[in-house]
Each structure stands twice: as structure tokens, then as C-alpha cells.
Amino acid sequence: MKLTKRALMTGAAMALGLAATATGAMAQDKTKVGFVYVGPVGDGGWTYEHDKGRQAVEEHFGDQVETVFVESVPEGPDSERVMTQMALDGADLIFTTSFGYMDPTINVAAKFPDVKFEHATGYKTADNVSVYSARFYEGRAVQGTIAGHMTESNIIGYIGSYPIPEVIRGINSAYIHAKKVNPDVQFKIVWAFTWFDPAKEADAAKVLIEQGADVILQHTDSTAPQAAAQAAGNVYTFGQASDMAEYAPKPRISSIIDNWAPYYIARTQAVIDGTWTSTNTWDGIGPGMVGIGEITDAVPAEVKAEALALKDKLASGEYHAFTGPLKKQDGSDWLAEGETADDGTLAGMNFYVEGIEGDIPQ
Amino acid sequence: MLRLEKRRQPSQAFAYATPVMAVIATMIFGGLMFAALGKDPVAAIRTIFWDPLFGQHAFYYRPQLLVKGGPLILIAIGLSLGFRAGIWNIGAEGQYILGALGGAGVALAFYPMEGWFIFPLMILGGAIAGCAWAMIPGLLKVRFGTNEILVSLMLVYVAEQLLASMSLGLMKNPQGFGFPGSRNLQQYPSAHNADLIANTGMHWGVAAAFIAVIFAYILLTRHQLGYHIRLTGEAPRAAKFAGVSPARLILFCLGISGALAGLAGMFEVSGPAGQVSIDFNTGYGFTAIIVAFLGRLHPVGILLAGMLMALTYIGGEIAQSSMGLPAAAIQMFQGMLLFFLLAVDVLTSYRLRFGKGEVA
Numbered sequence: 001m002k003l004t005k006r007a008l009m010t011g012a013a014m015a016l017g018l019a020a021t022a023t024g025a026m027a028q029d030k031t032k033v034g035f036v037y038v039g040p041v042g043d044g045g046w047t048y049e050h051d052k053g054r055q056a057v058e059e060h061f062g063d064q065v066e067t068v069f070v071e072s073v074p075e076g077p078d079s080e081r082v083m084t085q086m087a088l089d090g091a092d093l094i095f096t097t098s099f100g101y102m103d104p105t106i107n108v109a110a111k112f113p114d115v116k117f118e119h120a121t122g123y124k125t126a127d128n129v130s131v132y133s134a135r136f137y138e139g140r141a142v143q144g145t146i147a148g149h150m151t152e153s154n155i156i157g158y159i160g161s162y163p164i165p166e167v168i169r170g171i172n173s174a175y176i177h178a179k180k181v182n183p184d185v186q187f188k189i190v191w192a193f194t195w196f197d198p199a200k201e202a203d204a205a206k207v208l209i210e211q212g213a214d215v216i217l218q219h220t221d222s223t224a225p226q227a228a229a230q231a232a233g234n235v236y237t238f239g240q241a242s243d244m245a246e247y248a249p250k251p252r253i254s255s256i257i258d259n260w261a262p263y264y265i266a267r268t269q270a271v272i273d274g275t276w277t278s279t280n281t282w283d284g285i286g287p288g289m290v291g292i293g294e295i296t297d298a299v300p301a302e303v304k305a306e307a308l309a310l311k312d313k314l315a316s317g318e319y320h321a322f323t324g325p326l327k328k329q330d331g332s333d334w335l336a337e338g339e340t341a342d343d344g345t346l347a348g349m350n351f352y353v354e355g356i357e358g359d360i361p362q
Numbered sequence: 363m364l365r366l367e368k369r370r371q372p373s374q375a376f377a378y379a380t381p382v383m384a385v386i387a388t389m390i391f392g393g394l395m396f397a398a399l400g401k402d403p404v405a406a407i408r409t410i411f412w413d414p415l416f417g418q419h420a421f422y423y424r425p426q427l428l429v430k431g432g433p434l435i436l437i438a439i440g441l442s443l444g445f446r447a448g449i450w451n452i453g454a455e456g457q458y459i460l461g462a463l464g465g466a467g468v469a470l471a472f473y474p475m476e477g478w479f480i481f482p483l484m485i486l487g488g489a490i491a492g493c494a495w496a497m498i499p500g501l502l503k504v505r506f507g508t509n510e511i512l513v514s515l516m517l518v519y520v521a522e523q524l525l526a527s528m529s530l531g532l533m534k535n536p537q538g539f540g541f542p543g544s545r546n547l548q549q550y551p552s553a554h555n556a557d558l559i560a561n562t563g564m565h566w567g568v569a570a571a572f573i574a575v576i577f578a579y580i581l582l583t584r585h586q587l588g589y590h591i592r593l594t595g596e597a598p599r600a601a602k603f604a605g606v607s608p609a610r611l612i613l614f615c616l617g618i619s620g621a622l623a624g625l626a627g628m629f630e631v632s633g634p635a636g637q638v639s640i641d642f643n644t645g646y647g648f649t650a651i652i653v654a655f656l657g658r659l660h661p662v663g664i665l666l667a668g669m670l671m672a673l674t675y676i677g678g679e680i681a682q683s684s685m686g687l688p689a690a691a692i693q694m695f696q697g698m699l700l701f702f703l704l705a706v707d708v709l710t711s712y713r714l715r716f717g718k719g720e721v722a
Contacts, residue, residue: 103548
């Protein structure tokens with residue numbers, strides 16, 4: 001008994017000592033990259049994909065880079081403290097992966113001019129703060145095309161998270177392309193007011209199914225809607241943020257995958273090389289930041305071919321997901337024939353396009 | 363055989379000792395959990411409890427303890443008054459949100475005017491809004507005999523919807539490119555609840571928390587109302603004979619706890635948080651319930667418990683990023699604290715006896 005206890009204690013002490021020397025010796029040449037996550041790494045969606053990007057950085061650089069992360073960090077003063085703590089601990093580059101971290105990122109960045117910050121989905125930059133986001137609406141165009149073909153009831157359900165431009169853009173893009181292939185299509189939108197809450201998301205999915213929706217699109221991150229669709233039977237869904245392949249081939253018939261790895265590797269490389277500058281990145285299918293998950297056999301071959309053709313046209317830049325003629329919901333003109341939306345309007349999009357029913361919550 | 367025997371008098375010594383015992387038990391079992399996760403338990407415990415206070419970057423973390431502990435203490439003080447009298451306000455989180463909306467609402471109404479009177483008006487707005495929200499379960503209980511636990515808790519969810527609506531509509535920053543969230547009050551000097559001395563973390567909310575501790579202490583030990591509160595909790599029938607009006611006591615306890623929670627929200631939104639946003643509330647109102655009990659519903663105890671809770675939050679974050687501990691493990695660790703407190707609390711009113719009990 002005594003012996004075991006002592007052995008345990010020495011073991012602990014040794015581990016402690018080792019850890020201390022290890023960090024001391026390697027702190028010099030290792031580049032330290034921090035990640036602040038809004039959800040748990042096991043959410044299967046948004047944070048999960050960011051963490052896959054972090055793991056890709058570790059794999060790519062090996063011993064050259066050390067990564068640290070803190071998960072489930074509330075937006076606000078807590079996130080500010082977590083970022084400060086990472087910077088104090090010697091991080092060279094910090095990715096803050098939620099919109100609500102915007103002002104905290106700017107605040108902390110001002111205090112640590114030598115540390116580089118990368119804020120996802122925001123719009124405020126500084127000398128040491130870049131912003132990056134993905135053109136998910138391109139993926140929504142592909143989704144809308146498939147959904148328009150697949151629906152029998154002509155009712156497509158949409159689980160919105162928060163009524164912010166990012167989400168509204170996705171709804172508009174999906175609607176435009178569903179309508180293009182199926183003029184009778186109708187969208188029913190439920191706002192969950194959460195990014196990740198399996199219970200609320202399941203409720204939203206059930207409500208939509210009860211209202212006759214047989215295809216459900218989601219802008220929330222859990223797989224709960226997939227499970228609800230599976231339980232209901234003939235309902236199709238799409239993976240969000242992550243592939244959600246465990247629900248393939250049905251109900252999940254395709255997905256939008258966030259692929260942050262190439263960006264995270266490139267930005268880490270820039271810090272190592274000393275070539276990092278403040279940038280504003282908004283990449284889509286072309287550069288690979290937005291991926292389309294496998295379209296399963298539940299989708300007819302010709303629909304699949306059409307969707308993939310659209311994906312290719314979006315990737316090459318030949319086609320823009322918001323191409324006129326398009327009108328706003330109130331009937332006023334937005335884009336003329338052949339005109340495409342500018343990034344400024346898209347970034348702050350706060351209106352539905354013509355044909356979508358209901359109001360954006362205020 | 364081991365058995366429990368009721369003490370004639372609750373043990374004073376154990377009343378003081380149980381929180382310490384709970385912390386030690388949490389350290390032991392938390393350490394075992396960290397070890398099971400493959401982390402060095404000694405280093406983890408040291409990171410959580412030692413590093414924020416005396417570690418390399420303590421100069422930054424010590425002020426943060428005040429920032430994190432201030433609202434917890436302020437809310438818990440209010441709750442403890444009601445809890446002592448057997449009045450259970452579980453909805454401090456909602457009152458906290460309403461206080462923030464009240465305070466920010468005043469500020470945004472005056473924007474961009476500058477004036478010394480704006481901040482005091484915001485304080486008033488926050489306190490009144492929080493108090494009014496707590497009056498709903500109070501009046502319903504007094505008038506219709508509803509259960510204040512349920513009503514106050516349900517009103518948290520109503521408050522959250524109101525918060526979302528305000529962030530997206532009425533209080534949305536007109537210059538925010540359509541994104542939800544209000545203007546940042548940190549950039550509005552008249553409304554900014556800044557550190558009283560730079561980089562100390564000591565903002566008006568922390569000062570208010572300390573003042574609340576002192577007032578609660580005086581109220582409970584020196585004032586007749588405090589006596590009534592204690593009496594109602596300990597001997598409701600005796601309190602009735604002593605002429606305590608239950609209705610007035612209910613309204614007072616809910617009102618004061620609502621006002622203090624509202625103040626906490628107002629100081630938070632105008633200071634550390636800076637803006638009204640959809641996810642503004644992060645659970646202070648619920649954590650304060652733990653703080654109130656951990657502090658034995660005693661003002662000084664709550665002060666210590668609030669700082670301890672803040673320590674586990676801040677230390678827990680450090681442990682996450684420096685040791686790779688999952689967030690859930692830290693939450694488990696905090697949960698253990700309350701669990702063990704309640705478990706060892708038995709010893710205050712009961713004593714452990716070995717062997718067979720006497721025949722009564």
C-alpha cells in the first residue's frame with residue numbers, strides 16, 4: 001500500500017518535471033497555434049470541423065507546431081480571457097471560430113500586437129487581425145437544386161439558427177435554386193435560435209415534418225434533425241458543416257462540408273515564414289473551403305449529374321449563385337438580367353428574395 | 363455498522379468545516395478523474411487552483427477573478443436572503459438578462475449624448491428591470507399561490523427570447539451591417555462601466571458586490587427584517603406568531619434578489635461584455651445558486667464561495683488550453699463541488715455513529 005502510493009507520487013513528480021523541461025526547451029522554436037471553439041469538439045458539426053482543421057495543422061507540421069484549444073467558450077468576456085490566456089502562454093497565431101468573438105478578438109489583438117489573430121465569419125479587421133469565412137451559399141445552391149427535385153409534397157423545411165446575413169444568404173440561395181428546378185416549391189422556415197441544441201433542433205424538424213415537409217435543410221450543427229427524419233421515414237436531409245455520413249444513404253442524401261484545413265495550414269505557414277499579413281478571405285467551392293459531400297444513390301442519377309454540373313460551374317466561377325433577374329421579397333428589383341450580387345450586399349444580406357413567405361424575425 | 367444519528371443542535375464546527383471538506387473531496391475525486399483521462403492529476407489541480415493566483419501570469423488572472431466573481435457574489439447575496447426564508451428564486455438568470463436590457467436600454471436611448479447622469483440612470487434601469495421581472499413570480503405567489511420555483515425558472519426562457527428579440531430588432535446596432543447585437547457600450551464613455559483603477563478588474567459591479575455583502579451582513583445580524591427572514595426559514599409558525607407577514611416577506615425577498623441580479627446584468631453589459639447579444643447570458647444566475655449554498659447562505663461565506671467558483675472557472679480554462687483537458691471534465695469538476703458539499707452537509711445536522719444504536 002505504502003509502496004504503491006510512493007511510486008505513484010514519484011511518477012507524478014517526474015511527469016511534472018519532464019513537462020516543465022519539455023516546454024522550457026521547445027518553446028523557442030515551436031510555433032504555437034491556439035483555437036477558441038464555441039461548441040464542444042464532439043458536436044459533429046461546426047466545431048468538429050474546425051478541430052479537424054487543427055488536427056490537420058498538427059499533422060502537416062509535426063514537431064514544428066504546437067496547437068492548443070479551448071472548447072465551449074461562451075461569447076463575451078469569457079472568450080476575451082481565453083484568448084488573452086493563450087496569448088500570454090506564448091501563442092503566435094490564434095483562430096477564434098465564432099462570430100460572437102469579434103469584439104473580444106479586436107480587444108485582445110490590440111493588447112498583443114505581435115500575436116496574429118484570425119476571426120471566422122466577422123467583418124472587423126486590424127493590422128494583426130484577419131477575417132475568414134466560407135461561401136456556404138454556393139453549397140446551398142447545390143442543395144437547393146437537389147431538394148427541389150426530391151420533394152414530392154413541394155414543401156421544403158428549413159431550420160434556421162439565427163437570422164443573420166450568413167443564414168439568410170443560405171436560405172435565399174437554396175430557395176432560388178430549388179425554385180429553378182421546381183416552380184411549385186414552397187419553403188417553411190423555423191428559427192431555432194441556437195447553433196447547437198439537439199433537443200431544439202429535433203423539435204424544429206418534427207414541426208416541419210408535421211407541416212408536410214419531406215426535405216429538410218438545416219443551418220444548425222447537430223445530427224438531431226437527421227435522426228428525426230430517419231424516424232419519420234420518407235424525409236430527406238443534408239449534412240451541415242460536417243458530412244454526417246452516418247445518416248447516409250438516407251435520410252442524408254448529401255452535405256455541405258466546411259473544410260478549414262487548407263486555410264489553417266496556409267496561415268500557419270505564413271506565420272512560420274514571417275509573411276503573414278491581415279487579409280479578408282471568403283472562399284467557396286473553388287478553393288476547396290466548401291465541400292459537397294457524396295450525393296447518395298437515393299438521388300436519381302440525372303439529378304445527381306445536374307447537381308454536380310452546377311457544383312463545377314460554381315467552382316470554376318462560370319456561374320454565380322446570385323445571378324439576376326432577381327427581386328426582393330417585397331417585389332422591388334434587386335438584380336437585373338445577368339447581373340451578379342456584389343460581396344458587400346451579400347455580406348450584410350437582410351432580406352428574402354421574392355417568393356419566400358414569412359418575415360425575418362426582428 | 364455505520365449509521366447516522368441526528369444531532370440535538372446543528373454542529374457549528376461542521377457548518378464551517380463542510381465547505382472545506384467538500385473542496386478537498388473534490389480535489390481528490392477530481393484528481394482521480396483527471397488521472398483516468400490520462401492527465402497528471404497533481405499538475406491539473408495545481409493549474410486550476412494555484413496558477414491563476416500565483417502562477418506566471420497571475421497579474422492578469424487576479425483581476426479576472428474579480429470580473430468573474432463579482433456578478434456571482436452580487437446575485438448569490440440576493441438569492442441567499444430568500445433561500446434563508448424558504449423562498450426559492452431559481453430565475454436569477456432571467457432577472458440578470460432583464461437588468462442588462464434595462465441598463466443597456468437606458469444607455470442606447472441616450473446615445474450619443476454624453477452626461478454624468480447617464481450611468482446612474484442605467485444602474486436604476488437595471489435594478490428596476492430585474493426587480494420587476496422577479497415581481498412576476500412574487501405577485502403570482504402572493505395573489506394566487508403559484509409555485510415561485512416554477513414561475514421564476516420558466517421566466518428565464520421568456521427572458522432569453524426577449525434578449526434574442528432585442529439583439530435582432532430594437533437594440534440592434536444600426537451600423538452593424540445587419541448582424542445581431544447592440545452597439546458596444548465600451549465605446550460609449552458615459553455608459554461604459556470601466557475599471558475604477560485600470561487593469562484591476564475592479565469595476566462598479568465588483569464594488570456593488572462588496573457593498574451588498576456588507577449590507578446583507580448588517581441586515582441579517584442587526585436588523586429586525588433580517589431576524590424575520592431567519593425566523594421564517596427556521597420556524598415558519600413561530601414567525602407567524604411574531605407578526606411576520608408572509609406576503610410582504612415574499613415580495614421583499616424576490617424583489618431584492620431580482621434587483622441585485624438585474625444590477626449584475628447591467629454592470630456586465632456595460633462593462634466586461636460591452637453589448638447586448640443573443641448569447642449574452644452565460645449562466646451566472648444559475649451558478650450563483652451553487653455559490654449561495656457553497657457559502658452557507660452567509661454573506662461572508664458567499665464572498666469566499668464566489669471567488670472560489672471564479673477560480674475554478676479561470677483555472678479550468680487554463681487547464682483546458684495548457685493541458686488539453688476537455689471542457690466537460692472541468693464542468694464535472696465544478697459539479698462535484700456542489701455534490702460533495704451537499705453530501706458532507708449531512709454531518710452538520712447528523713453525526714456518524716459506529717456500532718449499534720441505542721434503543722430509544
